[in-house]
Amino acid sequence: MGLFYTAGDMSYWAIWLFILFALMAFNELGRSKPWAGITLFGVVPLVLTIFVWPTTAAPGNEYGTGTWFNWVKTYSALAGCLGFMALRFVSWTGKDGQTHHLYEKKWALCFPPLILAINIAEAVLRDFQVFSFGLWEGGTVENLWTISGPWNIMNGIAGILNIITICGWLGIFVSRDKTRDMIWPDMIWPWIIAYDLWNFAYTYNCISDHSAYCGLALLLSCTIPTFFIKRGAWLQHRAQTLGLWIMFIMTVPQFADRIAPIPTTHNPTAFFIVSAVALAFNAGVAVYQLIQIKRRRLNPLHDEIYTHTRPYKAVVDENR
Numbered sequence: 001m002g003l004f005y006t007a008g009d010m011s012y013w014a015i016w017l018f019i020l021f022a023l024m025a026f027n028e029l030g031r032s033k034p035w036a037g038i039t040l041f042g043v044v045p046l047v048l049t050i051f052v053w054p055t056t057a058a059p060g061n062e063y064g065t066g067t068w069f070n071w072v073k074t075y076s077a078l079a080g081c082l083g084f085m086a087l088r089f090v091s092w093t094g095k096d097g098q099t100h101h102l103y104e105k106k107w108a109l110c111f112p113p114l115i116l117a118i119n120i121a122e123a124v125l126r127d128f129q130v131f132s133f134g135l136w137e138g139g140t141v142e143n144l145w146t147i148s149g150p151w152n153i154m155n156g157i158a159g160i161l162n163i164i165t166i167c168g169w170l171g172i173f174v175s176r177d178k179t180r181d182m183i184w185p186d187m188i189w190p191w192i193i194a195y196d197l198w199n200f201a202y203t204y205n206c207i208s209d210h211s212a213y214c215g216l217a218l219l220l221s222c223t224i225p226t227f228f229i230k231r232g233a234w235l236q237h238r239a240q241t242l243g244l245w246i247m248f249i250m251t252v253p254q255f256a257d258r259i260a261p262i263p264t265t266h267n268p269t270a271f272f273i274v275s276a277v278a279l280a281f282n283a284g285v286a287v288y289q290l291i292q293i294k295r296r297r298l299n300p301l302h303d304e305i306y307t308h309t310r311p312y313k314a315v316v317d318e319n320r
Contacts, residue, residue: 002265003265003267003269003270003273004204004264004265004267004270004274005212005262005263005264005265006262006263006264006265007261007262007263008261012260012261012262013262015259015260016212016213016216016217016260016262019213019217020217020220020221023217023218023221023241023244023245024221024224024225024241026040026240026244027221027222027225027237027240027241027244028225028229030081030240030244031179031181031230031233031236031237031240032178032179034085034089037081037085037240038085040081040240040243040244041078041081041082041085041240041243042082044247045074045078045243045247048247048250048251052250052251053250053251056250056251056252056253057070057071057250057253061143061253062143063143063253063254063257064142064143064144064253065249065250065253067142069122069126070246070250072122073119073122073246074243074246074247074250076115076118076119076122077119077239077242077243077246078243078246078247079115080112080115080116080119080235080239080242080243081239081240081243083111083112083115084112084182084235084236084239086102087102087103087108087109087111087112087172087174087182088103088174088180088181088182089180090102101174103172103173103174103182106170109169109170109172110169112169112172112182112184112235113166113169115239116166116235117163117166120159120162120163120195120198121159121163123159123199123202123206124156124159124160124163124202126202126206127152127153127155127156127159127202127205127206128152128153128156130146130148130152130205130206131148131149131152131153131156132148133146133148134148135147135148136148136149138266144207144208144209144210145208145209145266146205146206146207146208147208147266147268147271149268149271149272150272150275151201151205151271151272151274151275151276152205152206152275154272154275154276154278154279155198155201155202155205155274155275155278155279157279158194158197158198158201158275158278158279158281158282158283159198159202159282161194161279161282161283161285161286162191162194162195162198162282164286165191165194165282165285165286165289166191167186167289167300167304167305167306168184168185168186168187168303168304168305168306169184169186170302170304171184171185171186171304172184172185175232175233179230181230181232181233181236182233182235182236183232183233184232184233184234184235185232185304185306185307186304186305186306187232187234187235188306189227190284190285190288191285192223192226192234193281194278194281194282194284194285196219196223197274197277197278197281197282198278198282199215199219200215200216200219200274200278201274201275201277201278202215203215204264204270204271204274204275205271205274205275208263208264208266209256209257209261209262209263209264210249210256210257211264212256212262212264213245213249213255213256213262214245214249214256218241218242218245221237221241221245222234222237222238222240222241222242223237225237289305292305292306293305296308
């Protein structure tokens with residue numbers, strides 16, 4: 001990965017691999033056991049907020065974890081984890097004597113796309129902010145190295161397209177199996193890849209020397225389970241792995257800088273390439289979606305758009 005990363009010791013890539021599998025393992029634990037999910041995403045962050053993070057993520061600390069953005073990102077990710085658990089497990093007995101579930105309420109189904117769009121928008125704003133710094137030769141901001149350039153604008157646009165192409169949220173449902181996963185059928189693989197490319201470019205642009213972990217490893221930790229373990233549950237995987245990583249890095253902020261650093265090459269060509277690919281792919285997904293909407297005369301605000309293209313249609317039908 002000579003164009004993109006340079007690691008002083010190849011053992012750091014072994015640590016990177018351990019982080020990838022650890023995120024996947026804890027995600028599976030939180031997904032399959034409700035008590036584990038509540039502990040990981042409710043009890044643990046509460047304890048850390050009171051006793052640990054005021055020190056390890058204090059404003060102005062040397063590792064850059066004490067910024068408003070880091071704190072907002074942490075709690076928005078955790079809100080997603082707990083909100084999705086509520087959709088999966090909250091139920092009550094109505095006046096009619098029947099059992100009702102939170103996911104049956106249309107207003108509740110607005111939460112997943114809303115929290116997703118907010119998280120993307122936060123990162124888009126950060127890309128534009130980095131461009132506004134005017135660090136054309138590179139520099140340090142909030143104790144993190146970064147470089148401003150057209151890639152920030154390109155990737156900001158890619159992120160906006162990624163928000164616009166979020167669709168089919170009224171088709172979200174909870175699977176009937178033991179794990180009761182939140183399934184979003186319209187979140188097809190091209191959109192997931194478009195998100196991955198955009199988010200990787202965002203981390204590369206704005207958290208450059210941490211991006212091997214918070215970009216590459218973190219994105220693979222939710223994409224692999226989506227394709228090979230529990231299809232259709234990408235957003236659930238994404239929220240939980242993101243929550244796990246942010247809690248870890250807020251607690252051990254020196255990890256990516258001192259313990260196992262994998263810095264970028266600081267090569268402007270690399271920044272341009274990752275953002276150009278992200279923009280091109282997201283533009284392609286947007287065009288494809290517009291074609292489907294027009295051809296099939298759909299309303300993207302309430303219709304599911306990709307019912308005819310789902311590679312896991314049998315799985316969706318079985319779990320509805």
